[in-house]
Amino acid sequence: MGGTAWARNRAASVLSIVALTLCPLIAGCANGNTPGPIVTTTVEPKVTTEATDTVPQEEIWQWALGRNAWNDPALTNLAASLGRSSKTNILSHGGGFQLDLDDSGTVVAVVLYNDEDSLGLPASETSFRAYAGSLPGQLTWQDSYGTVVAQAGAGQKVAGGWGAEYTFAYLAGDGHRIDVTYLAKHSTELPASPIHTITMQLPAE
Numbered sequence: 001m002g003g004t005a006w007a008r009n010r011a012a013s014v015l016s017i018v019a020l021t022l023c024p025l026i027a028g029c030a031n032g033n034t035p036g037p038i039v040t041t042t043v044e045p046k047v048t049t050e051a052t053d054t055v056p057q058e059e060i061w062q063w064a065l066g067r068n069a070w071n072d073p074a075l076t077n078l079a080a081s082l083g084r085s086s087k088t089n090i091l092s093h094g095g096g097f098q099l100d101l102d103d104s105g106t107v108v109a110v111v112l113y114n115d116e117d118s119l120g121l122p123a124s125e126t127s128f129r130a131y132a133g134s135l136p137g138q139l140t141w142q143d144s145y146g147t148v149v150a151q152a153g154a155g156q157k158v159a160g161g162w163g164a165e166y167t168f169a170y171l172a173g174d175g176h177r178i179d180v181t182y183l184a185k186h187s188t189e190l191p192a193s194p195i196h197t198i199t200m201q202l203p204a205e
Contacts, residue, residue, distance in 0.1 A: 056074065059133045060095075060097050060110055060112075060131075061097075064110055065107055065202055067107055068104065068106050070105035075090070078090065082095075088101055093125075095131065095132075096113045096115075096128050096129045096130050096132065097110060098110070098111040098128075099111075109199055109200065109201045109202070111197050111198075112131040112135060112197060112199070112200075113130065113131055113196070114128075114131075114194065114197065116129075117129075118130070119196060136198060137198075138151075143195055144194055145182050145190050145191055146192060155169055155170045155180065156168060156169045159181075160182075160184070160187075160190075161185065161187060163185055165182060165184065166181070166182045166185070166190055167179050167182075168180050176201065176203055177200075178198065179197075179198070179201070180195060180197075180198055181197045181198070182194065182195055183195075
């Protein structure tokens with residue numbers, strides 16, 4: 001997406017972690033836990049299954065969810081332009097995102113990446129650059145675990161420790177799940193840990 005188009009759409013593409021109206025995922029909702037600070041929202045993601053020939057100008061995490069990568073012209077054109085696709089995902093290492101597909105070819109999750117070279121991860125031709133568009137929940141790649149918790153609450157831990165990066169899940173007001181994964185693999189590293197990936201998933205059926 002060009003800089004001008006991105007700047008024009010940034011204000012309209014913000015999904016706040018109402019989510020962070022969020023119950024820190026389902027467990028927190030079920031037992032009545034207070035979800036923590038609420039961040040107000042303006043626009044929900046524009047998820048649609050309507051097929052189009054050209055790539056929409058919204059953020060990738062707004063328009064790609066729910067579309068079919070095998071028969072939606074916009075997605076098939078995107079995959080062809082990237083030259084990197086498979087039956088399970090569409091990758092854009094330079095663009096900083098990954099589209100995860102189910103068995104039918106439907107995009108069920110969009111993974112946004114921080115710059116893996118800047119994070120100090122081993123450099124390779126498959127290293128991801130930072131996604132340059134606006135991020136869900138008004139997050140930025142400058143955020144750390146500490147700043148996200150201050151803004152949106154702790155979320156629900158779904159992974160982390162024992163050599164695995166820490167991931168915390170949030171449930172947006174419209175049912176979308178947002179997973180925030182940090183670089184930290186040990187609890188002592190977590191408070192100042194930068195974000196590695198942000199994953200937007202379709203609502204559970």
